[in-house]
Amino acid sequence: MGDLITMDDLSNKEIENLLDNAERLLPVAKGDVYLPLLEGKVLANMFFENSTRTRMSFETAMKRLGGSVLNFSTTGSSVSKGETLYDTMQMIDGYADVAVIRHPRQGAAQYSADAIEIPVLNAGDGAGNHPTQTLLDLFTIREAHGTLKGLNVVLVGDLRYGRTVHSLSHALVRFGATLTLVSPESLMMPREIVSDLKNHGAEVTETSDFSATIGDADVIYMTRIQKERFPDEDEYAKVAGIYTLSAGDLSGAKKEMVIMHPLPRVEEIHPSVDSTHHARYFRQAFNGVVARMALLCDCLGVKVPKKVK
């Protein structure tokens, strides 16, 4: 694997290998084992947009594996002086072995990959894709259910601008999941994505009635309505806080159903859910470290040993 821009860059077999490697690396992510597989390698964290979990979990993943990290942010850099993305990425091509990029503009990751030689990992491009989040989401779902096949996954909230659900839905249908898409009309999944999902032979249901979907769900994937993605503030006000989940809503849920969220959450999941056995979003955030460890090893051509001790 070279660049990871969308989930189309990975075959199902490659995804399964990455998830297997991630599982092997769990003791390293927890700090129980030190395994310097990436010693001498440098990761450039190119964050042109805010991030907490993604940036930090990439940094932790690299450091737990013995590598080092360059952190970039737009404040105090030449970007504030008007430097193009092309020029900024040219510089990093000479400084690092792998680049992780998050950018507010859609297509920025593919553009960077075309501009430079070192592998580029897309950590979110506008409302486009977020494939490394998808890897940790798949890992979390597989960890909870033992499989990805045949599950009914309910994606809830901002499906229009939510890049996590764009990448995740593509990957899930490839593994035979059934998708229920819950959103208000103004935040429905983009038509080209629904068309892609159906072309894959996926069973996709679209609805705005969240409560009716809870009982049949194996996974409920909540998302935040992202104020920063709306071109018009009035449109945001119409849908803010439209879907919420509290512990009281879960009485009819399947016992094994898990609730996920890419975080940060605002009002979508009430803290009362945190103590239920359904809640997986903090575990999901931890899983970002192992998923990204596996990915970094893969794109830097480093083999993960079958037994990690």
Add this chain to the structure above:
Amino acid sequence: MSEMRRVTAICNGTVVDHIPSGRAVQVLKMLRLDIGRSNPISLVMNVPSAKLGRKDVLKIEDRELSQEELDRLALLAPAASVAIIRNYSVAEKLNAELGDELVNIARCSFWNCITQNAREPLPQKLRVVNEDPLEIRCSYCGRGQDMDEIVDNIL
């Protein structure tokens, strides 16, 4: 009455036949023939056609279309037949062929695509995802582009 009698034969130039009915004006824009050109152009619209039912025809005098222009034409009129005319005779017959990727033909229409920054130096690239029905997406941001948007964003 055939369309060939609606407009006189041209001595030298290009005849673009079998343009889907109503698309000739868009073809002119797509080929950038609507601005700053002095070549005489005859445009025939909505004439009967055995192949298409109705069709448009363009006759461009004293100008032979290049392969790059034919690639642009393929977007709007994939079934078009192109004849290069020299001294009132058909010298060459060409077909418009749609490639997999359209490089520097149109700018992505999506307001938040990375390519909206005109100072970014990499080429504009649109990818042909499907030919029939025609589906085109930006190679960078992945957004679908409809034909009116492509014509409006011609480079």
